[in-house]
Amino acid sequence: MNLPAVGHRSVDERRAQLLDAAVEVLREHGLAGLTTRAVTSHAGVPHGIFHYAFGSKAALVRALIDRELTGATAAWGAAVATDDLETALRQALRAQLDIVRADPAHQAALYELIRAARDDAGVSAVAWERRRYLAEIERLLDTWSRHGGVAWEAPVGHVAALVLSATDGIVQAWTADHDDAQADASIELLARAVTSLARPA
Numbered sequence: 001m002n003l004p005a006v007g008h009r010s011v012d013e014r015r016a017q018l019l020d021a022a023v024e025v026l027r028e029h030g031l032a033g034l035t036t037r038a039v040t041s042h043a044g045v046p047h048g049i050f051h052y053a054f055g056s057k058a059a060l061v062r063a064l065i066d067r068e069l070t071g072a073t074a075a076w077g078a079a080v081a082t083d084d085l086e087t088a089l090r091q092a093l094r095a096q097l098d099i100v101r102a103d104p105a106h107q108a109a110l111y112e113l114i115r116a117a118r119d120d121a122g123v124s125a126v127a128w129e130r131r132r133y134l135a136e137i138e139r140l141l142d143t144w145s146r147h148g149g150v151a152w153e154a155p156v157g158h159v160a161a162l163v164l165s166a167t168d169g170i171v172q173a174w175t176a177d178h179d180d181a182q183a184d185a186s187i188e189l190l191a192r193a194v195t196s197l198a199r200p201a
Contacts, residue, residue, distance in 0.1 A: 011052070011053055014053040015053045015063060017043050017045070018040070018043055018049070018050060019060070019063060019064060021043035022034060022039045022042075022060060023106065024042055025038045025039055025042050026112070026113060027106060027109050030109070030112065031112045031113060036050045036060070039060070061113065062117075064113060065113065065114060065117060069132070069133050071099065072099065073132070073133055075095040075096050075098075076095065076096065076136060076137060076140055083148045083149075085144050085145060085148045085150060085195050085198055086192060089163075090187060090188065090191040092140070093170070093187045093190060094184075094187060096171065097170065097171060097174060097183055100174060100175060104175060107171070108175060111172070133164065134157075134160055134164055137160040137163055138159075141156050141163070142156050145201075150201055151199060151200075152198055153197050153198070153199060163190070163194055166190050169186075170186045170190070173186070
């Protein structure tokens with residue numbers, strides 16, 4: 001159902017409204033249907049509002065990717081506070097997968113968007129946002145290892161890259177087959193494998 005276009009809203013409120021609408025357009029019509037007119041129509045606002053809020057479709061795509069990766073980063077940051085490294089990793093990985101499980105169609109649309117954005121010279125946010133996500137994982141691994149009194153056998157940046165790549169694989173596999181048992185087993189193995197790279201400090 002379209003959102004009513006009533007009253008004045010701040011730029012941030014308009015952006016949030018249009019981002020929500022863009023997600024629904026992606027879900028219903030795929031990337032091919034993601035046009036600025038489709039987004040404003042779904043949001044129930046005049047097309048001029050789009051240029052007021054974003055200025056270009058590329059800016060909208062960058063904002064969508066930023067919001068999604070910010071949510072993923074928050075899931076990691078919300079992992080249980082514990083001195084046990086393996087438990088912290090397991091909780092963080094499950095939190096990430098739970099986001100996907102809660103709305104598989106949303107995740108499928110996001111993957112399509114990110115794949116397209118990587119090939120679009122006008123959308124430069126993907127690599128930058130991924131580096132930000134990687135840096136957050138690195139920060140958390142460092143924090144958890146210090147709390148647990150352990151040190152990494154490899155540079156923590158390399159460990160973070162391994163975790164991110166493996167997590168992507170787990171999430172994409174679940175998106176394809178919805179095999180909960182396999183995904184849970186993969187999380188257990190990944191948490192155990194990464195923890196094996198840490199030794200008492």
